[in-house]
Amino acid sequence: MPADGYAQQASTTSSYTSASPPAFSALARADPAGSQIRDTWGGMEVALRLSQGVPYRVFTLDAPPRLVLDFREVDWSQLNRESLLNADRAIGVRMGGFRLGWSRMVVDLAAPLALDGASMQVNSRTGAAELTVSLTKATPEEFAAMAGAPRDPIWDLPAAQALPRKPAPGQADGPMVVVIDPGHGGIDPGAQSGNTSEKDLTLRIARELEEALIRNGNYTVYLTRDSDIFVSLERRVAMAHRAGADVFLSLHADALAEGLAHGASVHTLSHTASDRASSRLAERHDRADMLSGVDLSGKDDEIADVLLDLARLETRPRSEVLAKAIVQAMRDAGGPVNKRAHRHADFSVLKAADIPSVLIEMGYMSSPRDLANLLDAAWRAKMIAAIVTALDVWRAEDAAAAGLRRQ
Template structure:
């Protein structure tokens, strides 16, 4: 079996999208790094990939020859430099990339690259043309780390929420920042004794650590997993039990959105400097980093729910949720946020104060990390086949 990503000749197509748009849908056997840009004289769209297998793909079929495109007059593809493939689409008029996204199936590893272009003015087109100098195209192919191959300790960064001038939730004299630091220390001790983990805390005392710095720490130590620890309190309404969150720009519900807003002090995009990049190229780079990370984070969250449910007696009625937490926005590290409970709920408060309950919760997290690491390595091997 070829190690190259294969382009599906049946499911891939270039077609008009309405009267003023162009759609490019490429189905691949696996996700690959890519970039997209336009060139002038003549007008054309360029897609660069890590080398892909075009076997069975024909230009006419790709262009949907039975319904000729108004905006795409020709397409050609092949290897343009060692290790890289290129698809060039000749445009009949000025167009601008509106969206570029590659999605990966969590179950099969198959990928879908979807681009949407819209008609634009000549001046706008010419202002955007040119090959971007992102720097990543001269780098060697990324090799999965030994840890994802099932070898070596799992590097876990534990992030006790809040701290210092930001105490977090407070209830009956108890402070979220203090309780989460205590739990993080206990969890670190448990994971260290296990022997399969290297654990780093984003803070080891009651100090304020900016959100961006928390994620920077994870990158600096080469984290495989980032876990932010919190315990909220509600001023209105009632809620109880532990919840595991992953990143989503749209929250699971209004309560999740409000929770994210309370935890976040800044709207940051941690871990990547995109200030010098064109918006579309920036989106592509972020998509590239998140191709595998998002489903891996989802799997981690699911496993943490199972682990916690098996060890503690109180889970939220919806234990698996998502929201736009800034601290989870690192694009290349599977990141989750665990709300151990609500300090505003008397039973949750007593649980979190209890050393024996915290030990059970820590064991649930440890077991989940062990199971996730094994499954993650197995999925990585499947995708590489």
């Protein structure tokens, strides 16, 4: 630790958190000239040179072993992954925005390495900073015992709690609450094609859909993210609950690593996938949380899962009807829609027990035809109008069916 106490060790040696430094400008720039991940005798070292000192925290996660560094806030654009990574004990590195005002770096470890120290030295004359994180060999058991994100009320989700049962749409006065979820974001780019990232496309479409729903006048709209930040799958669902959502729409534009596919499709939740492609898609979406450095330990609660499944018995048919309405409206608008336009799989982001939820694949970035459509403002406007029409139709039908469900 530096003598001036700028970096403070956390209460255990499993993580390190900086003290709050003096006020700085919004962004620190990572300097490639002084930044490298390199092997050391018996361990590994991460050295990052920044244009200014910023608050940070460092910790490890298990299964698979990862080193996570969070900063407030770093511009990674000048760093090149290939030149940064110069260590056999690290097999991958990712950088990007993580949440509003915070940036993240995740280093994939080839084998367990325990945190041995973290310090940031700030030049008193220029304000430039150098962060050094050292790691040493550890057994799998030692690593597992020390791994885990430090508990912080600013970062942690609120504890799960029972929510009051919401009236069905149409029973209550006022507009329907729609939560739009632009897929991916920040450190998780999603699919990529050339210079186009799925995270950017989904955010653009989400903003355009938000505007269309507001103009309609019958909807209150919230976005799970409105900038290039990472939002975990669990937090997306929690945000929908917090907003009192009547409907949850998750927007994506995937790419296939193999095979051919094109056209829009709508996915609903099921423990059994409708096809291999849907199963692989759900696995990739869930894997994004792990790759982005989310602590997934302690998430299993068998009793809670049973109770949630019971709650979904009523919600799932409503989601199915919504999905079919969206597919039909897109088809009527000229699509194109996929030949298997309504699919289902075990998507974590669709697991809100009491909120009808669908995942809309607007198209496949791996299809040149679909990518051209996704980049075409006129085509997007046509598909967005179709989604609004589908919500109007579904809302009326769901309100009419509410009486039957109560009988």
